[in-house]
Amino acid sequence: MKSLVLIEYNNKSKVKPMSIPYHLRFSKKAKYLQLRISSQGLFVVVPHKKPPSQKTIEDFIQLKKNWIEKNLNVIRITPKKTIELPENIHLPAFNQIWQVAYLKTISAKLKLITNPHNNQLTIIGDIAKQKQCLQLLLHWLKKIAQPFLANELQKLSDETTLFFNTVTIRNNTTRWGSCSSQKNINLCCKLLFLSPNLVRHVLLHELCHTRFMNHSKSFWQLLNRFDPDAFLHAKNLKNLRKTIPLWTETNFFYENASI
Numbered sequence: 637m638k639s640l641v642l643i644e645y646n647n648k649s650k651v652k653p654m655s656i657p658y659h660l661r662f663s664k665k666a667k668y669l670q671l672r673i674s675s676q677g678l679f680v681v682v683p684h685k686k687p688p689s690q691k692t693i694e695d696f697i698q699l700k701k702n703w704i705e706k707n708l709n710v711i712r713i714t715p716k717k718t719i720e721l722p723e724n725i726h727l728p729a730f731n732q733i734w735q736v737a738y739l740k741t742i743s744a745k746l747k748l749i750t751n752p753h754n755n756q757l758t759i760i761g762d763i764a765k766q767k768q769c770l771q772l773l774l775h776w777l778k779k780i781a782q783p784f785l786a787n788e789l790q791k792l793s794d795e796t797t798l799f800f801n802t803v804t805i806r807n808n809t810t811r812w813g814s815c816s817s818q819k820n821i822n823l824c825c826k827l828l829f830l831s832p833n834l835v836r837h838v839l840l841h842e843l844c845h846t847r848f849m850n851h852s853k854s855f856w857q858l859l860n861r862f863d864p865d866a867f868l869h870a871k872n873l874k875n876l877r878k879t880i881p882l883w884t885e886t887n888f889f890y891e892n893a894s895i
C-alpha cells in the first residue's frame with residue numbers, strides 16, 4: 637500500500653497534512669484511471685497497457701480528495717453488510733415455496749440436498765461458511781431456472797413465430813434478460829421471483845428483439861401485439877428489482893463507490 641500526503645490549507649493558511657493510503661490495482665480492461673472504495677480502503681485502478689506516472693496518479697488523488705474523504709467516511713460508518721441465510725424461498729413464477737434447513741456437521745465440505753417431494757432444501761456441513769452456503773443456493777436456483785425458462789421461451793417462440801438461436805441462464809446483476817444480434821437470448825435466474833405474467837413479459841420482450849434490436853416504436857408495437865399490458869408490465873418490473881431477496885446478490889461482500 638502506498639501513501640500520499642495531501643496538503644490542505646485552512647482559512648488561517650496553516651498547513652494541515654492529511655495522509656490517504658491507497659492500493660494500486662492494475663486492470664487489463666480499464667482505459668482510464670479509476671478510484672474504488674471498499675471496506676479495505678481506497679483502490680486506484682490503473683490501465684495495464686498504459687500505466688500513468690506516479691505523479692499523474694497522485695495528482696488524480698489530490699483532485700478527487702473531497703470525493704475520497706466523503707466515501708471513506710460513508711464506508712467507515714456503514715456497518716458491514718451481512719446477508720441472512722434464507723429459511724424459505726418463495727418462487728412466484730412456479731407458485732412454490734421451498735423451506736431451507738441448515739444442518740451443522742463436522743464435515744468441512746458443504747452439500748445441498750434437495751427433496752422436491754416436499755419442497756425442502758437442506759444444507760449440511762460447516763454452515764458457518766455463509767458465502768459458500770449462498771453460492772450453493774444460487775447454483776440450485778440457476779439449475780431449476782434453466783429447464784423452466786428454456787421451456788417457457790420455446791413455447792412463446794412457437795406461439796409468436798419469433799425464433800431464437802440459444803438460451804443461457806445467468807445470475808445477471810442488472811438485467812432480466814438480453815438478446816444478441818445472433819438471436820442468442822440470456823435470461824436471469826431471478827426471474828423465478830416474478831409472477832408468471834411478468835416472466836412471460838420479459839421472455840416476449842427478448843423474443844421481440846430477435847426482430848428489432850432496439851426499443852423503437854415498431855418494437856413496442858410488436859410486443860404489444862403479444863402482451864397488450866406491455867407498458868404496465870415494464871413499469872412494474874422496474875419497481876420489483878428492489879423486492880428480489882438480497883441473498884441472490886453475488887457482490888454483497890463488496891461496498892463499492894466509484895466516480
Ligand SMILES: [Zn+2]
Nearest residue numbers: 841845850851
Ligand atoms: Zn430490450
